[in-house]
Amino acid sequence: xxxxxxxxxxxxxxxxxxxxxxxxxxxxxxxxxxxxxxxxxxxxxxxxxxxxxxxxxxxxxxxxxxxxxxxxxxxxxxxxxxxxxxxxxxxxxxxxxxxxxxxxxxxxxxxxxxxxxxxxxxxxxxxxxxxxxxxxxxxxxxxxxxxxxxxxxxxxxxxxxxxxxxxxxxxxxxxxxxxxxxxxxxxxxxxxxxxxxxxxxxxxxxxxxxx
Numbered sequence: 362x363x364x365x366x367x368x369x370x371x372x373x374x375x376x377x378x379x380x381x382x383x384x385x386x387x388x389x390x391x392x393x394x395x396x397x398x399x400x401x402x403x404x405x406x407x408x409x410x411x412x413x414x415x416x417x418x419x420x421x422x423x424x425x426x427x428x429x430x431x432x433x434x435x436x437x438x439x440x441x442x443x444x445x446x447x448x449x450x451x452x453x454x455x456x457x458x459x460x461x462x463x464x465x466x467x468x469x470x471x472x473x474x475x476x477x478x479x480x481x482x483x484x485x486x487x488x489x490x491x492x493x494x495x496x497x498x499x500x501x502x503x504x505x506x507x508x509x510x511x512x513x514x515x516x517x518x519x520x521x522x523x524x525x526x527x528x529x530x531x532x533x534x535x536x537x538x539x540x541x542x543x544x545x546x547x548x549x550x551x552x553x554x555x556x557x558x559x560x561x562x563x564x565x566x567x568x569x570x571x572x
Contacts, residue, residue, distance in 0.1 A: 362493065363392035366465070366486050369527050370479060374468040376400040377455070377490060381415035381464040389463070389494075395446070399468055402436070402443060409436040410452035411464040418461045420480055421452040425472035449473040451480065453487040457495060465490055481545045485526055529563035536571065547572050 367375040374396035377389045386404065391397035403409030410421045413432065423430065426447055429437050440447065448471040455463040465487045526548065534544035551572050552562055566572070 362490065363390045363396060366467075366490065367392040367396075370467055370482055370486060372467045373470045374399065374466075376411075376466045376468070377463065378404075378411055378415075378466075379455075379463040379494075381411050382461070395444070396466065396468060398444060399440075399447065399450070399466060402439065403466075406435045406439060408433045409440075410450050411466050414452035414454045415461045415464040418454045418456060420454070420484060421450075422475060422480060423450045423452075424475040425449060427472065446470055451483055453483050455487055455491040455494070457491055462491065462494075479542060481542050481549070482527065482530075485545065485549070489526075525560055525563040525567060529566040533566055533572070 363375040363377055367373070374392050376391040376396035376399055378386060378400055379389050380386045388397065388400045388404065391400055400411070403411050410423055410433075413419070414421045426437070426440060426449060447468055449469040451467045453465045453467070454461045455465060465483070467483050526545070530541050530545040530548055533539075533547065534541045537544065548562055548566070551557070555562075562572075
């Protein structure tokens, strides 16, 4: 799951945690060692972007981790010491029915221009991750084997919910000569106004329709 999101966002690592801001928190997945170490480090000190994102239900953008953040007085210096290869991070809350149920960290090895980090792309990806978790939550709790009948296969769900949207925003951006972030904003605005499911809107754009 995390590897799919990492590839789609062009990031270097992704980590997803459940109940991040609560004592029952758990690191659900990471796209590799870098994502896992980042998540574990935050859990170890009890602060960091994922805690802020989940606790306040806001997207956190730390475009250059070399710039200290007073809100994380312990985590900032420790990150610089333990994971100096990380340059930028954004943390997105996982929202379900208006409640934060976790967080998704998107990690880059290099510092990023603040406007260069695809916040809306990450938020749409987080929505897909949340929907995948909700759809397969019962199977996850029952610890069914992946691939077994009724098992948890989030990659397919995420690809269906978000992969098409990612492609459609790129196609729309090319047609209108706008950025992919602007194209995604158009898709989401149309989705909000019409009530038509985002995957259906994306499929229509991919089939040649315009907004």
